[in-house]
Amino acid sequence: MGASIKDVAAKAGVSIATVSHVLNGTRITSQPTRERVLAAIRELGYSQNQSARNLARGRSTLLGLLISDVRNPFFPDITAAFQDQALAHEMDALVMNTNYDPHRTLNSVRRLLGLQVPGVAILTSQIDPAVIDMLARHRIAAVYLDLGRVDKSISNIVIEYETGIVLMLEHLSQLGHRRIAYIGGPLHLNSAQRRKNAFIETAARLGLDPSLALDADFTVKGGYFACSKLLSVPQPPTAIVAGNDLTAIGVLHRAYDGKIRVPEDLSVTGFDDILFAEYTQPALTTASIPRAEIGRVAFQAIWTMLSDPELAGREYRVPTRLVVRESTVPPANGRERSHHGIQSEPSVR
């Protein structure tokens, strides 16, 4: 079944080299020979043996993509975008889950090295120095997420968490909200720290109360209880900005389970754009990390280094965006409440 390049050469009446060259466009071939080769290929249903090709070239057409877990909704978009880019460049993406396990991660990298991948994207939340080291030592083009370092063969994608928070506050402020609260995450996380700072600074700048910032733990429960707290005062906020999606879910659970008094038009705003499409509540403005773009940029970074003999790495900044849905509400004393409920084209996957 496996027609080889030899068969093609024989059938087309040319040398093996010629076949290889038309296949790779690696040297000019006369129109007629070229066509005979192509015909032979078609008739034999031949497809290049990548193992052989990779062996001869010393590098494979596989690119490694390390993510924490495909089941984490953060990753599918990234993955798909990365794969699309790879495909467009005649490469394949080998996606691996690290399951948040450093051991498994290192092992995966080892496998990737064995597969002779020329480049790897490491988009896990935690990054083991041993991994960076191993990849660098082997001169593999590598991109990391929020690594904060750039080097020969090392690129870095920086997510600008601030932009989303700023845009969100400006948006809410413009809708007329004056008491806007923020529920953040554990401050040992870089992203939590930066979001909180952005909130405080922006709140101050917009003349809002910067002290309405709470630190939770980026979990559903944390959001739930933080929300309770915020709404238990005489003058509760009219809008809540959640520092990440799980927090926002918790806030929504709390705000709409009917057990506490809630400002009629409380606006809940989240970060990360995860899962919100499924909510019927008017809580649908989110600041979102442009995931697909991260996937594209990750590929781009690798590709750039690969086409550069120096493998010079660089930094890529990806701003977070504001996603405004129809159902965002102004405070109760503001304009008329907008229409809620099902959207014309539900963004459910």
Place this chain on the structure above:
Amino acid sequence: MGASIKDVAAKAGVSIATVSHVLNGTRITSQPTRERVLAAIRELGYSQNQSARNLARGRSTLLGLLISDVRNPFFPDITAAFQDQALAHEMDALVMNTNYDPHRTLNSVRRLLGLQVPGVAILTSQIDPAVIDMLARHRIAAVYLDLGRVDKSISNIVIEYETGIVLMLEHLSQLGHRRIAYIGGPLHLNSAQRRKNAFIETAARLGLDPSLALDADFTVKGGYFACSKLLSVPQPPTAIVAGNDLTAIGVLHRAYDGKIRVPEDLSVTGFDDILFAEYTQPALTTASIPRAEIGRVAFQAIWTMLSDPELAGREYRVPTRLVVRESTVPPANGRERSHHGIQSEPSVR
């Protein structure tokens, strides 16, 4: 950087063949040599060149996994399970999105063939005969989802949609529900047809009204309007079973958007277990397709065929399950309404 087997052999003072054999456990080696080889490998940080290995063996350690789209929540669980299994067997899963595009699918398969993969799992909803053919012709172990055919080198995974429906109705019936409606999908879909039949038969068996079955279109909108219809009669159902997750979402949207009268304790039940974790409504009993199991079984099927020189395929039946959440409710005249809202351990990913 790339230490090769030759280097290892030199360092260990043995032949290349010996190194290869200790690496693959393919013939008995004396303890001392074995250890010297292992030591050399460790010191050199050597890892097998898979390209060369694959070329020599004529097959790669890569397994293809074709799915429609990682962004479709149906697939991540499957993917992860498949990958885990592969990893446990020293193989890697090359996951590819077909984007529901037959062209792209065929192209992917061609790529996989080029990569010399020994096996492929095709878990897309639509299956192109050309793909089956191509795979079969190349004697690649292939496993399909609901293909309905088994052959040499072809295995098939059958999802038993019926079980979930049956279990769901028995469960609701046991809670005291008597008017249970069903909203299904377009009958040209095998799964829709089978679910509906299961509903009708089971309803009859349980002494319920089998005529309460509606056909919608497996979309959010479809569920929305079907729900309207069901609730607009004098004696609306006390429980609604949705044929798939999107339908259930539509039903929930409708039932809880405050625009129509809803039985106080309407129970909505869905299929596929997608996205429900995010709902605060008491709609959390689902019949679910055990996705992780599908991933495991898919790998298992391939693995079995690979270790069988005959590549004899077989059929694997995977029953759907009932997932009961705390918040399922009996009808209003039944027992006390159970506690709703946040769960102690929110199953949010």
Place this chain on the structure above:
DNA sequence: CTGAAAGCGCTAACAC
């Protein structure tokens, strides 16, 4: 129990 050597299918000089 171990080694020598013939490929696996392809790429990339190097010739012509």
Place this chain on the structure above:
DNA sequence: GTGTTAGCGCTTTCAG
């Protein structure tokens, strides 16, 4: 514009 051929690093007979 085309052909010859020496590897790429490994597996796997076949000898010892």
